[in-house]
Amino acid sequence: MMGILSNKRLLLSLLVGFTLVYPFLFGQSGYFITLFVMISIYVITAMALNLLVGNGGQMSVGHAGFLTVGGYTVAILTTKVGLPLLVVLPLAGVVTGVIGLIIGLPAVRLKGHFLAVATLGFGISIPQIALNWNSLTGGYSGLAVSRPDWLSNNLSFFYLIILVLVLVTWLIHNILKSSLGRAFVAIRESEVAAQSTGVNLSFYKTVMFMISAFFTGIAGGLYGYWFGYVSPNDFTLATSFLLLAMVVVGGLASIPGAIIGAVIFTILPELTRSFVGLNNIIIGIAVVLAILFLPKGLVSITEFFKKRSQPITVKEGTDRTGGMVKDANI
Amino acid sequence: MQIIVSGLIFGCVYALVALGLVLIYKTTEVVNFAHGEMAMFSTFISYVLLTSYGLSYVPAFLLSLLFAAFFGLAVYFVFMKRVQNAPHLNQVVLTLGLFMVVNGVAGLIWGYQQKSYPTAIEGKPFQIGSVFISANEILIIILTVILMLVFFLIFRFTKIGLAMRAASQDTMASELMGIKVTTVFMGTWIFGCVLGGVAGIMTAPLTFLSPNMMSEVLILAFAGAVLGGFVSLPGAIFGGLLVGVFENLISYYISPEMKIVFVFLLIILVLYVRPQGLFGGRKLMKKV
Numbered sequence: 308m309m310g311i312l313s314n315k316r317l318l319l320s321l322l323v324g325f326t327l328v329y330p331f332l333f334g335q336s337g338y339f340i341t342l343f344v345m346i347s348i349y350v351i352t353a354m355a356l357n358l359l360v361g362n363g364g365q366m367s368v369g370h371a372g373f374l375t376v377g378g379y380t381v382a383i384l385t386t387k388v389g390l391p392l393l394v395v396l397p398l399a400g401v402v403t404g405v406i407g408l409i410i411g412l413p414a415v416r417l418k419g420h421f422l423a424v425a426t427l428g429f430g431i432s433i434p435q436i437a438l439n440w441n442s443l444t445g446g447y448s449g450l451a452v453s454r455p456d457w458l459s460n461n462l463s464f465f466y467l468i469i470l471v472l473v474l475v476t477w478l479i480h481n482i483l484k485s486s487l488g489r490a491f492v493a494i495r496e497s498e499v500a501a502q503s504t505g506v507n508l509s510f511y512k513t514v515m516f517m518i519s520a521f522f523t524g525i526a527g528g529l530y531g532y533w534f535g536y537v538s539p540n541d542f543t544l545a546t547s548f549l550l551l552a553m554v555v556v557g558g559l560a561s562i563p564g565a566i567i568g569a570v571i572f573t574i575l576p577e578l579t580r581s582f583v584g585l586n587n588i589i590i591g592i593a594v595v596l597a598i599l600f601l602p603k604g605l606v607s608i609t610e611f612f613k614k615r616s617q618p619i620t621v622k623e624g625t626d627r628t629g630g631m632v633k634d635a636n637i
Numbered sequence: 638m639q640i641i642v643s644g645l646i647f648g649c650v651y652a653l654v655a656l657g658l659v660l661i662y663k664t665t666e667v668v669n670f671a672h673g674e675m676a677m678f679s680t681f682i683s684y685v686l687l688t689s690y691g692l693s694y695v696p697a698f699l700l701s702l703l704f705a706a707f708f709g710l711a712v713y714f715v716f717m718k719r720v721q722n723a724p725h726l727n728q729v730v731l732t733l734g735l736f737m738v739v740n741g742v743a744g745l746i747w748g749y750q751q752k753s754y755p756t757a758i759e760g761k762p763f764q765i766g767s768v769f770i771s772a773n774e775i776l777i778i779i780l781t782v783i784l785m786l787v788f789f790l791i792f793r794f795t796k797i798g799l800a801m802r803a804a805s806q807d808t809m810a811s812e813l814m815g816i817k818v819t820t821v822f823m824g825t826w827i828f829g830c831v832l833g834g835v836a837g838i839m840t841a842p843l844t845f846l847s848p849n850m851m852s853e854v855l856i857l858a859f860a861g862a863v864l865g866g867f868v869s870l871p872g873a874i875f876g877g878l879l880v881g882v883f884e885n886l887i888s889y890y891i892s893p894e895m896k897i898v899f900v901f902l903l904i905i906l907v908l909y910v911r912p913q914g915l916f917g918g919r920k921l922m923k924k925v
Contacts, residue, residue, distance in 0.1 A: 366726070413905055413908065416912045417908055418912070420662075421863055421867070423668075423729075424859060424860055424863040424901075424908075425901075425908060427856065427860075427901075428897075428900075428905060429901070431856065431897050431898075432898040432901055435894060435895060435897055435898050439894050544856075548733050548736075551729075551730060552730055552733065555727060555730040556730070586741070587740050587741030588737070588745070590737055591735065591737030591741060592738060593734075594731070594733065594734030595716065595731060595734040598720065598723075598731040602720070
């Protein structure tokens with residue numbers, strides 16, 4: 308088991324293989340495919356948020372707002388303008404990126420909690436604006452999105468989403484390895500040091516917001532296409548919180564971390580959605596346990612076991628901590 | 638005028654919540670997102686004491702504040718003490734997790750139906766000039782002013798206040814100087830949660846009692862605290878009042894649905910001009 312985990316290439320191909328056969332494992336059941344699509348959308352968003360929060364060290368409590376913007380862009384461009392998908396989807400990213408630029412400009416001057424409030428305000432305001440700008444967004448009733456004919460089949464659209472997911476993962480991976488990604492990390496570690504070595508703070512911070520918003524917008528666009536419908540209540544403040552939890556619980560500044568977090572926090576609410584109240588408790592407990600026992604996120608779980616297993620001769624029978632981890636890993 | 642006064646009353650509630658938030662942040666450097674939910678829980682306790690056990694208002698009020706104090710103590714010892722040295726983001730997400738747990742537990746116990754909550758002082762509103770105001774609303778204003786003054790004086794002029802300020806600046810140095818940092822932090826959490834409890838009990842008659850009653854209040858109080866600079870107690874009060882009045886003006890003159898949008902627009906504008914908030918001093922760069 309450990310061997311597979313440490314062999315990245317094998318793990319990656321297993322993962323991709325699994326996603327390719329996934330629809331057939333569940334007999335092409337609509338429910339499971341939709342679940343997987345939601346996971347993919349949140350994986351993209353969590354990776355985009357992780358780029359901002361984990362790598363760049365900038366707080367954002369309003370990423371659900373970018374998802375909503377992406378969804379509405381797709382809805383407006385397809386129904387009111389009638390552009391094809393291959394134009395609309397990148398455009399959704401671009402429009403959201405521009406919004407991200409507008410948010411990023413004041414954010415450059417803000418830090419920590421002040422930034423959190425600015426983004427929080429954005430995340431709360433977007434659904435309100437969507438609700439009240441009737442002529443453009445259709446108010447309460449939302450907007451319908453028409454899928455193009457060649458993708459009317461759920462299965463083919465599923466593979467398109469997988470394609471976008473792989474592409475986005477590859478892009479973000481490369482951005483983080485480029486000079487851009489190194490500049491982000493430099494800003495996170497120390498703004499003064501970064502500035503004195505020639506990193507243009509305001510430029511890179513704005514770019515960070517734009518890139519993050521761009522990918523989130525694409526995820527929102529995919530959401531709109533898949534459900535064929537967007538409404539103001541799709542992504543609320545709770546979604547923003549959940550996204551932040553995904554990133555932190557999964558593991559900051561790590562692509563696998565974002566993926567793990569997104570998978571867990573998409574499936575967990577889904578499993579518990581029928582119990583009102585209880586679902587909040589379970590999600591909350593999962594977050595609390597993960598923070599308390601795995602402060603570096605779930606990606607560090609192998610390290611955790613390694614650390615436990617080495618002094619096992621000394622501490623035989625101290626199973627208590629081991630048990631806790633299983634809880635955290637629900 | 639009437640609009641401004643009723644805005645001030647909501648502003649007082651925001652200010653009380655903001656005061657608790659800033660107090661906890663100023664000393665322990667944790668932004669407690671669960672603050673509103675903990676306040677809501679204490680309010681429910683007072684509701685149970687009032688209705689099921691038939692206590693009169695004042696003992697129920699005091700007992701639920703006692704509960705709030707123990708709640709704060711428990712949260713500090715069980716959760717926050719362990720992550721004291723963790724990155725801030727982890728602490729924030731931890732309080733978000735607590736937010737969900739407390740909200741869910743309250744929902745399970747008391748359900749999501751809105752209940753009406755009795756006011757502290759009954760009585761018809763009377764008229765001062767052209768403004769109608771009820772005795773209960775006057776109580777809220779007086780209580781806010783008193784609590785603010787008390788905490789401001791404690792922070793400024795007593796040894797406890799000095800210890801709090803020292804612990805917030807440098808945990809290790811103040812521990813070496815003989816300050817029991819754990820005790821100080823514990824006290825801060827207790828005070829903060831009691832303040833939250835007061836705010837919750839004051840909010841409940843204005844809105845309705847339900848597990849979700851404090852979430853909007855918390856957001857606006859957070860906004861008010863940030864507007865005031867997040868490290869200044871008078872700033873928190875001023876920010877809270879400003880948010881309350883502004884919100885009421887917007888919902889009267891423009892539209893009630895858009896009030897949150899405009900409140901945050903105002904805050905972003907203010908922060909753009911003064912990134913450290915209205916009352917926040919210049920921050921010194923700690924690490925280079």
